[in-house]
Amino acid sequence: MSQPTSVPTTPLSQMSPDELTAFLDAARSSYDDLTRRGLSLDLTRGKPAPEQLDLADGLMSLPTTTTDSTGTDVRNYGGLQGLGDLRDIFGELLGVHADRLVAGGTSSLVMMRDVLVDLWLKGGPGGGRPWGAEETVKFLCPSPGYDRHFTLTSWFGIENVPVPMTDEGPDLDAVEALVAEDPTIKGMWVVPTYANPTGTVVSDAVAARLAAMPTAADDFTILWDNAYALHHLTDTEHRSADLIGACAEAGHPDRAVMFASTSKISWAGAGVAFLAGSEATVSWYLHHLGQGSIGPDKANHLRHVQLFGSADGVREHMAKHRALIAPKFAAVDKALTHSLAGLGIAEWTRPKGGYFVSLDVLPGTASRVISLAKDAGVALTPAGSAFPGADPEDRNIRLAPTFPPLDSVVEAMEAVATCVRLAAAEKLAG
């Protein structure tokens, strides 16, 4: 092991030229050692580990019956809104009435795509023009954020407009100023709870501002991706802000469309996705869905009802996930603290939930760090992928520690820290 046994506490920016040269030499030497170890580690994607998936292996022998509590045969066609029994459980967990919740297929991303297709071809629930009929459509993208969101809007030809993230969520001053003036800004992505990748939790106050703010586009739509609503990493179970309720109160009932799924609760590729919104939004969504669908996989809905039993069953299940992954997040923090604290070359989040750690390195070095890590056998998410377009400062790195075993997370993070030290020293000495 080539990890430093004692971390210098002098920030690199305050080192003398000689000290910096010595630091650079040591960092090079550590990195050379690292590359000789032939690592093959991957911190790229927020995937559950096999042990987490094992928690839901009860699905293998479910459902034990083929009818739900109303006697509906879950095997046959129909039931566009999804099984009521499952909507009851997740409505309680997500803070929406089951009538306002749709249970769909396995992927909330697919539901987001469907909503965008409907907005694009038909216009929103309020009856506005189809977005596809506009010359320009823009979407606000709080950044760093979720790359697949940005990819999706970009696919439609929507212009992604980055706005900064603060510790409380999207920078609302920036958001309010933009949406008030520009009618081509039709919507906004938000991951409200334990955001990807910063871990930020949006408060009710922030949700109230998002709900109430005047927008030049009268069909302004917030795609509220509550992917990590139940994914706590500490004893504090942050309740998700109620944007749908806030929008109703503010007189913009159709502004919010919420998404969620069991992808990181049961089986990642075989869970159930949800959509929620106002009565008009749900009717609008189901109307368009019904033009090309006879109904979702109700058998999989019933499997999930029987696996969890109740909202409390889901909560207990999530506690088991936490027990498996919280140590990995602790290991990330420990490795970064051990190797980087006091050097003034990195900051990182200590998320209270979700799937990611956001690491900010010395501006201009993120892509170098990722490249160094790659050459040492550690795959990191490509530089700038959490931004629409590119990371303007080339400093953000998204770390996803859930999938690898704990000892691999430790090994990978020590390697990442080594790369961060080397890239910073190169930059400052260069």
Added chain:
Amino acid sequence: MSQPTSVPTTPLSQMSPDELTAFLDAARSSYDDLTRRGLSLDLTRGKPAPEQLDLADGLMSLPTTTTDSTGTDVRNYGGLQGLGDLRDIFGELLGVHADRLVAGGTSSLVMMRDVLVDLWLKGGPGGGRPWGAEETVKFLCPSPGYDRHFTLTSWFGIENVPVPMTDEGPDLDAVEALVAEDPTIKGMWVVPTYANPTGTVVSDAVAARLAAMPTAADDFTILWDNAYALHHLTDTEHRSADLIGACAEAGHPDRAVMFASTSKISWAGAGVAFLAGSEATVSWYLHHLGQGSIGPDKANHLRHVQLFGSADGVREHMAKHRALIAPKFAAVDKALTHSLAGLGIAEWTRPKGGYFVSLDVLPGTASRVISLAKDAGVALTPAGSAFPGADPEDRNIRLAPTFPPLDSVVEAMEAVATCVRLAAAEKLAG
């Protein structure tokens, strides 16, 4: 029972006025008896019966493992094209290489919608203009056909253009004339095997003509919905015509997109849907799919692999379906023959596969028959629903006998025949 014990063999059109009046009186009397029976029967939708769904109840305790034959964990994200083991089985059954087959979610209709979204927003695999950029887009709709097809294209704002069905499939003379001249005709629906509702089977010769015909639109696309490819009702297992191969040979490799599913093989709402096409078509589809999806439900794919085991396993499974539903189709024919043969007021199909019987009554009486049946407690598919717009002759009625129990099918068909007799007599005596 008020069924006639002997059927007059004189066609109604050749009866004397007195004979016709007597026939009408008898028909009215039969119908009055019918309405007093308080029936509640439904022949509207092509749904499998519970006994058919029972055949796949092995799914309740599958999968027994969580990895496929390559060691992939089916529970996690990924694998956009679907499980190879399942594509091997259904590729063999559908006559396409597994590489050219995509296994998706539960619904082939959703895959058709996705393909139309991609064509609409992005243009086809050959790189043509997005269909949404055209002033007018038309689609040929062989009629009678599948109402949900026509609903779907209509939802996009596509103009559905009916073309007649013949005993060999779409009327190719009509089709060739239209597509050769009109570049706004961008595509065509075809159900090639045991078509909904006529049971027609498209031959290889017809497929070859469809593949080779010159079209004014160079991105002309045939949506080839092979929903009933394996759904034989007799000992003769009609092999589906190979449109994809024919298109490749004719130099129009991207003209065909084939769809299929296990909806009427395993569980109707919880099966697996498939798409197939040229290499370029599959790449194009997967590229766009990947902008908004991380992958399909591979656990459900593995369930189906384990349920069937092989292509022969599927064939054996389909024989069990046939044993359950062939008697219902025989009952339809028997009831219609018993009550209507020789009267010259109805013709109907005797399908060799699929899910429907197409009943043609006296022109101008289909909606009357359906209305009479409704008042007598027998639900039939709305008049004209097998046509885009309306049935020009008001004569076609789609019968779906699979879902009700056999004795209900018998009862319902006797009722339908009574309504056909009455409506015809009213018409001719009126």
